[in-house]
Amino acid sequence: MTPHSLSHDVSGSPGRSCAGCTACCVLPEIGALQKPADLPCPHCSVGQGCRAYDLRPQLCRDFLCLWVTDDALGAHWQPSQTGMLVYRQGAQLTVLVDPSRHGIWRSEPHAADLLQMAQKTEAEGGYLILFCGETVERIRPFISTAAQT
Numbered sequence: 001m002t003p004h005s006l007s008h009d010v011s012g013s014p015g016r017s018c019a020g021c022t023a024c025c026v027l028p029e030i031g032a033l034q035k036p037a038d039l040p041c042p043h044c045s046v047g048q049g050c051r052a053y054d055l056r057p058q059l060c061r062d063f064l065c066l067w068v069t070d071d072a073l074g075a076h077w078q079p080s081q082t083g084m085l086v087y088r089q090g091a092q093l094t095v096l097v098d099p100s101r102h103g104i105w106r107s108e109p110h111a112a113d114l115l116q117m118a119q120k121t122e123a124e125g126g127y128l129i130l131f132c133g134e135t136v137e138r139i140r141p142f143i144s145t146a147a148q149t
C-alpha cells in the first residue's frame with residue numbers, strides 16, 4: 001500500500017503533511033466513488049492511506065484541504081485530530097464535521113475560529129457552510145457592538 005500522503009506532501013505548507021490522516025477519504029460524499037458522507041471509501045485504510053493509490057481518481061489527486069495548504073489554519077485544526085475537514089469550493093468555504101465529534105465545532109478554540117473564518121470569507125465575498133451529519137448550518141460572522149455603532 002502506498003500512503004495517501006505522498007502526493008500531498010509535494011504542495012503542502014511547510015511542516016504540514018497528510019501522514020496518518022485519511023479524513024478526506026471518510027467525511028465527504030464522493031459521487032465518483034459512490035461513497036456516501038461519513039463512511040470510509042472502500043479503498044481507504046483509515047488512518048493509514050489509500051489502497052488504490054496509483055488508480056485513485058483525478059479528484060483525489062487534486063484534493064488538498066485547507067489545513068495542509070494554509071498554515072493560517074492553526075495546528076489544532078489537524079483533520080484527523082479534530083474530525084473536521086475544511087476546504088474551498090469556489091465562493092463556499094466548507095467545513096465537514098465527523099458526526100461522532102458533533103460538539104467540537106461549538107467548543108473553543110474552534111468556535112471562535114469558525115466565526116473569524118466566516119468573517120474573513122464573507123469580507124472576500126464568500127460564505128461558510130458547515131455540515132455535521134444531518135445538520136447543515138451557515139456560520140455567520142460575529143458582528144461586534146462597536147462595529148454596529
Ligand code: SF4
Nearest residue numbers: 018021023024065079
Ligand atoms: S484531510 Fe487534509 S491533511 Fe488529511 S489526508 Fe486529506 S488533504 Fe491530507
Ligand code: SF4
Nearest residue numbers: 025041043044050060
Ligand atoms: S480512492 Fe483512495 S484517495 Fe480517493 S477517497 Fe478512496 S481511499 Fe481516498
